[in-house]
Amino acid sequence: MPTRYDPLTAEPKWRAAWADADLYRTKSPEEAGDAPKAFILEMFPYPSGRLHMGHVRNYAMGDVIARHRRAKGHNVLHPMGWDAFGMPAENAAMENKVHPGAWTYDNIAAMKSQFERLGLSLDWSREFATCDAEYYGEQQKLFLKLLDKGLVYRKASKVNWDPVDHTVLANEQVIDGRGWRSGALVEQRELTQWFFKITAYADDLLTALDGLDRWPEKVRTMQGNWIGRSEGLQMRFSFDQPPTSVPPEFEAGIEIYTTRPDTLFGASFLALSPDHPLTKQLAQQNADIAAFRAACAKVGTSEEAIEKAEKVGIDTGLSVSHPFIDGKTLPVWVANFVLMGYGTGAVFACPAHDQRDLDFARKYNLPVRTVVLPPDEKPGDFAVGDTAYVGPGTLFQSEFLDGMTIEAAKSATIEKIEAMGCGQRSVNYRLRDWGVSRQRYWGCPIPIIHCDQCGVVPVPERDLPVRLPDDVSFDKPGNPLSHHPDWADVDCPNCGKAARRETDTLDTFVDSSWYFARFASANDLDERAYWLPVDQYIGGVEHAILHLLYSRFFSRAMRDVGEMDLPSGEPFAGLFTQGMVTHETYRSDDGRWVSPSEITRDGDAVTEISTGKPLTVGPVEKMSKSKRNTIDPDTMIETFGADVARFFTLSDSPPERDVEWTQSGVEGAARFAQRVWSLFDAMPEDAATVQVSGKSDLRKYNHRAVAAIDKAVEDFRFNSAVATLYEWVSTLKKSEQPDQQADRAEGCQQLARCLVLFMPHLAEACWHRIGGSGLVAAATWPDIDASLIVDETVTLPIQVNGKRRSQLEIAKDAPQTDIEAAALADADAASFLQGKTVKKVIVVPGRIVNIVAT
Numbered sequence: 001m002p003t004r005y006d007p008l009t010a011e012p013k014w015r016a017a018w019a020d021a022d023l024y025r026t027k028s029p030e031e032a033g034d035a036p037k038a039f040i041l042e043m044f045p046y047p048s049g050r051l052h053m054g055h056v057r058n059y060a061m062g063d064v065i066a067r068h069r070r071a072k073g074h075n076v077l078h079p080m081g082w083d084a085f086g087m088p089a090e091n092a093a094m095e096n097k098v099h100p101g102a103w104t105y106d107n108i109a110a111m112k113s114q115f116e117r118l119g120l121s122l123d124w125s126r127e128f129a130t131c132d133a134e135y136y137g138e139q140q141k142l143f144l145k146l147l148d149k150g151l152v153y154r155k156a157s158k159v160n161w162d163p164v165d166h167t168v169l170a171n172e173q174v175i176d177g178r179g180w181r182s183g184a185l186v187e188q189r190e191l192t193q194w195f196f197k198i199t200a201y202a203d204d205l206l207t208a209l210d211g212l213d214r215w216p217e218k219v220r221t222m223q224g225n226w227i228g229r230s231e232g233l234q235m236r237f238s239f240d241q242p243p244t245s246v247p248p249e250f251e252a253g254i255e256i257y258t259t260r261p262d263t264l265f266g267a268s269f270l271a272l273s274p275d276h277p278l279t280k281q282l283a284q285q286n287a288d289i290a291a292f293r294a295a296c297a298k299v300g301t302s303e304e305a306i307e308k309a310e311k312v313g314i315d316t317g318l319s320v321s322h323p324f325i326d327g328k329t330l331p332v333w334v335a336n337f338v339l340m341g342y343g344t345g346a347v348f349a350c351p352a353h354d355q356r357d358l359d360f361a362r363k364y365n366l367p368v369r370t371v372v373l374p375p376d377e378k379p380g381d382f383a384v385g386d387t388a389y390v391g392p393g394t395l396f397q398s399e400f401l402d403g404m405t406i407e408a409a410k411s412a413t414i415e416k417i418e419a420m421g422c423g424q425r426s427v428n429y430r431l432r433d434w435g436v437s438r439q440r441y442w443g444c445p446i447p448i449i450h451c452d453q454c455g456v457v458p459v460p461e462r463d464l465p466v467r468l469p470d471d472v473s474f475d476k477p478g479n480p481l482s483h484h485p486d487w488a489d490v491d492c493p494n495c496g497k498a499a500r501r502e503t504d505t506l507d508t509f510v511d512s513s514w515y516f517a518r519f520a521s522a523n524d525l526d527e528r529a530y531w532l533p534v535d536q537y538i539g540g541v542e543h544a545i546l547h548l549l550y551s552r553f554f555s556r557a558m559r560d561v562g563e564m565d566l567p568s569g570e571p572f573a574g575l576f577t578q579g580m581v582t583h584e585t586y587r588s589d590d591g592r593w594v595s596p597s598e599i600t601r602d603g604d605a606v607t608e609i610s611t612g613k614p615l616t617v618g619p620v621e622k623m624s625k626s627k628r629n630t631i632d633p634d635t636m637i638e639t640f641g642a643d644v645a646r647f648f649t650l651s652d653s654p655p656e657r658d659v660e661w662t663q664s665g666v667e668g669a670a671r672f673a674q675r676v677w678s679l680f681d682a683m684p685e686d687a688a689t690v691q692v693s694g695k696s697d698l699r700k701y702n703h704r705a706v707a708a709i710d711k712a713v714e715d716f717r718f719n720s721a722v723a724t725l726y727e728w729v730s731t732l733k734k735s736e737q738p739d740q741q742a743d744r745a746e747g748c749q750q751l752a753r754c755l756v757l758f759m760p761h762l763a764e765a766c767w768h769r770i771g772g773s774g775l776v777a778a779a780t781w782p783d784i785d786a787s788l789i790v791d792e793t794v795t796l797p798i799q800v801n802g803k804r805r806s807q808l809e810i811a812k813d814a815p816q817t818d819i820e821a822a823a824l825a826d827a828d829a830a831s832f833l834q835g836k837t838v839k840k841v842i843v844v845p846g847r848i849v850n851i852v853a854t
Helices: 007-020 053-071 087-096 100-117 133-149 198-211 217-227 261-266 277-285 287-296 303-308 355-364 406-420 515-520 525-531 546-560 633-640 642-651 663-681 697-714 718-734 738-755 760-769 816-825 827-831
Strands: 037-042 075-077 152-162 167-169 187-196 229-237 254-258 269-272 313-321 329-335 346-349 423-429 448-451 455-458 489-491 498-501 536-540 575-578 581-583 599-602 605-608 793-800 803-811 838-844 848-853
Touching: 007 100, 007 642, 007 760, 037 053, 037 515, 037 525, 053 075, 053 536, 053 575, 053 581, 053 633, 053 642, 053 697, 087 100, 100 633, 133 152, 133 455, 133 546, 198 217, 198 229, 198 546, 217 546, 229 261, 229 406, 254 269, 254 346, 261 406, 269 313, 269 355, 277 287, 287 313, 287 329, 313 355, 329 355, 346 355, 406 423, 515 525, 515 546, 633 642, 633 663, 642 663, 642 718, 642 760, 663 718, 663 738, 663 760, 697 718, 697 738, 718 738, 738 760, 793 816, 793 827, 803 816, 803 827, 816 827, 816 838, 816 848
Parallel strands: 037 075, 037 536, 269 329, 536 575, 793 848
Antiparallel strands: 152 167, 152 187, 229 254, 229 423, 269 346, 313 329, 448 455, 448 498, 489 498, 599 605, 793 803, 838 848
């Protein structure tokens, strides 16, 4: 009698079998011998306590790749760990009166249990959390090596400061000018911070993008734009008369940087950053400038925040001479849209051809002079209104530049300024050094001691790791390390006098910038050299800039301090960015979001179960807790099994696109699992031992299906592989004739070994059902008979007098005379030849047959 597959019974059984066999343990290079290595890595998760369907999709994709490479003879490293430091743990500590460490490790245990239920082929022996003292102790050693190399330094800088939480906020944590957690208006403060000198590798980080041919083009573009290399002019504007109100270092003039030197004849004013050194000096003498600086400090430090703010400024009363126009002077303003971190912190403004400059000039009635003439415009007719012209054109109203293209005018201007001795061609980068200081407890302590006599002193390596104290209090706002009674008190390792530890901890981006190397080996450089770079990295496009850029910096820095033998400096040879899992949203009349588990559907009508009231069905959006449109993976697993949850996330959309979670889609995947089982359940128990040969149509189909799935997985077209599986199962179920049984048995053998990539528990049950030897998860990839997947025939269109009338299937190596005879004998083509005389038959080999008749 046919049986029904029970995933809730089968799945734990096969996971136990894999664990007993230690199936997914990574082999050492010596054990692997000549087998090629494959390091498959998904971006490791933050231990929030619960998996979501986005996790299921991301890690199922990596599992498909890892299983495929393992089956094809690679030595696979497929590890898992936890990105475990960060503010959420501190927030939980404050809200729930629990230690961040206890909260984190409890969450890790819960999520690991969920991961294990998914049947992922992970090597858990290499598991670690970034909050493990062993891990962050190694990170502290790296920090000190980078410090010794000159890649770490300390300086005062502007930061976003939350006055309620008493901590620095990243730009991403400032929402509409307020702290993301406290809701307080964010201030700008100048604090002494630690920085990684990422700009030391700016040019290499940019040019190396061209060699990352297995990265998405959009990610390479995003990284290139973030690094932002620009060629321009750095020049000095001299004051029109000796100033009396500027310090000596500015008496020679004001240095500016511009990427548009061609527009110098359109210059209207100079603008200084509120943080420019000259601005600071002037503020000491001018209360209005000081007040303006204070007002600017209330805006966030991000470019986006500054860009959105109204363009405002204050006149310094100073003026400089135009370098080309005798007697022309330009007023010097302080403007809130000029960033101290870019160029020199000072710019010349050409309002006609820059929108920010134009908005500013219109507000303060400053001159607007057009100097770039658009194509097909006449000089006397063209003028700029409220929109700056930034398109192509030729220079006019610019003396020696008139008639030149923009690029030619840039070069000519730079040459002229260089000849005058007041500037030079210059390269600039948008990229800024990475500020890593954070005023919080739950992070990696910075291994530095501050001594009144010796200054900044590195913690000796023998004293690492500098461990976080367990007895901390979150009763006071700010960093618990700063007000701990004695943790920071320490003797200076140089002079022995009383000193104080650094109480800032490292940005959590640091923790995730080298973890791939730790997975490769804790401290064996030869083993790291064997495994790196990561062959396939998988994760969300939201990490396309910062995480990936910081990891690329870290791999270069680690190489240069002897911690990694990676000549290219590139940590990830291949990168894939997957789409999100989405779901409909549901909302009640009173504005409450309602979860999918709380609704019932009748056609298009959706009702809340608890109230019986209709709900408004909203747009399909990324699953999020705030919109309550999440699906709990545990619920899916307990209802349908882990394989169905995995299979659905891989089946409905190309993996780089979003996939919409639907109940009907999941039920369809569950039905497919039962169809697969019914196919194998009907097979003889020794079907796995059947040997076949020959070139029957079914054998050809089986081998072509294997080849199609093989290529689809290599190309990250998992949905195409799933489509092939659907068709293959249907074909095998229909092949019930007695003379097809041997070929059907071979097809089932191959199917189980392909299915294990996607539905590993079911594949194991099927393999066991037909008498397969060992575990199918350990089986090699099915051999493909090349002669069975090569087409022996070709289909040729038949044209009559140039119009397609039929088609002909014929042997690829058929002689031309046979092709002509077959075309003339074709019934459909012959119907168009009635009453006509065939003049000639033209055969284009492998492509077409054309019969010419009158």
